[in-house]
Amino acid sequence: MNLFRNVVFIAAIAGLVAGVVLACMQAYATVPLILKAEVYEQAEGGHNHDHAAAPAAPADAASGNAMSSAAPAASNAMTPAPAAAAAPEEDEGWAPADGFERFAFNVVSNVVTGIGFALILVAVSEFAGGIGNWRQGVFWGLAGFAIFTLAPGLGLPPELPAMPAADLTQRQIWWLATVVATAIGLGLIAFRKSLPLAILAVLLIVAPHIVGAPQPDSFETPIPEGLHHQFVVAVTLTNLVFWLVLGAVVGVVRGRFTGTATSLRDSFA
Amino acid sequence: MNTASVSLGASVSSQSRFMQLALAALLGTFIIGFVGFSHIDAVHNAGHDNRHSMAFPCH
Numbered sequence: 001m002n003l004f005r006n007v008v009f010i011a012a013i014a015g016l017v018a019g020v021v022l023a024c025m026q027a028y029a030t031v032p033l034i035l036k037a038e039v040y041e042q043a044e045g046g047h048n049h050d051h052a053a054a055p056a057a058p059a060d061a062a063s064g065n066a067m068s069s070a071a072p073a074a075s076n077a078m079t080p081a082p083a084a085a086a087a088p089e090e091d092e093g094w095a096p097a098d099g100f101e102r103f104a105f106n107v108v109s110n111v112v113t114g115i116g117f118a119l120i121l122v123a124v125s126e127f128a129g130g131i132g133n134w135r136q137g138v139f140w141g142l143a144g145f146a147i148f149t150l151a152p153g154l155g156l157p158p159e160l161p162a163m164p165a166a167d168l169t170q171r172q173i174w175w176l177a178t179v180v181a182t183a184i185g186l187g188l189i190a191f192r193k194s195l196p197l198a199i200l201a202v203l204l205i206v207a208p209h210i211v212g213a214p215q216p217d218s219f220e221t222p223i224p225e226g227l228h229h230q231f232v233v234a235v236t237l238t239n240l241v242f243w244l245v246l247g248a249v250v251g252v253v254r255g256r257f258t259g260t261a262t263s264l265r266d267s268f269a
Numbered sequence: 270m271n272t273a274s275v276s277l278g279a280s281v282s283s284q285s286r287f288m289q290l291a292l293a294a295l296l297g298t299f300i301i302g303f304v305g306f307s308h309i310d311a312v313h314n315a316g317h318d319n320r321h322s323m324a325f326p327c328h
Contacts, residue, residue: 008293030322034322112300119300161328175326
């Protein structure tokens with residue numbers, strides 16, 4: 001398991017660095033916008049997870065229980081039963097306290113997410129010969145950004161709290177399908193020198209958007225359009241930097257591991 | 270620590286190499302799934318800002 005251990009080691013370092021960088025960027029760029037949106041959310045009547053059941057929401061909020069039996073079956077299906085049973089007073093159970101605790105949990109979840117993405121990045125790039133230096137890493141990072149941020153973000157733009165959205169599970173399925181199709185498409189373009197496969201790749205990348213992401217019944221929201229637009233820009237740019245840092249750090253750390261650096265052209269052969 | 274070899278763990282057989290890389294990718298997928306896609310409320314709330322800021326489907 002020598003190889004596995006090395007992959008995990010590189011991914012852990014890259015995920016840690018990129019995750020901390022991302023959390024710091026978020027503290028200035030995205031979290032303040034989320035906090036602003038939560039003011040609108042609270043004014044609307046509490047943190048409500050059942051956006052798919054928008055018509056039922058005001059009644060639920062008034063009774064102080066978003067999981068009330070009046071909620072439609074669809075929203076019950078996406079709520080884990082134990083949580084519904086354990087939360088008669090509180091809407092959504094435990095949450096980190098605002099301020100430092102919330103920031104700390106955000107750093108931790110960013111680092112964990114970073115390590116998860118880094119594991120996938122390192123493992124997949126090893127199949128293609130490995131990321132030899134920071135510059136190759138930047139290109140792999142761009143691919144990761146296109147696959148995990150740009151492509152799913154076209155159909156499902158980053159959302160603020162209190163924004164309407166379709167059923168969670170359906171959106172997660174679409175998100176995952178789009179990521180897989182875009183990854184295969186980019187892989188075919190980058191690693192297969194064949195016109196028919198390149199055409200197939202374009203079809204794969206476009207297909208999820210022709211099918212279309214699950215959309216909410218109504219787009220009505222208390223969130224001002226300007227605030228949301230600002231958030232979309234902030235999320236896209238912070239994720240771009242995250243992926244570039246992640247790829248570059250993988251390249252640097254892996255280069256130190258192996259002591260060699262193949263050229264970008266060679267690794268794309 | 271590896272000595273000067275072109276790929277990580279170059280000495281392993283190609284089948285074992287495939288398995289180990291696949292395992293690493295699977296582990297990464299599992300981590301992303303847990304942090305970004307779990308329906309458990311406490312996990313959701315702990316990573317709330319991160320989920321929104323990574324544009325994972327949320328709420």
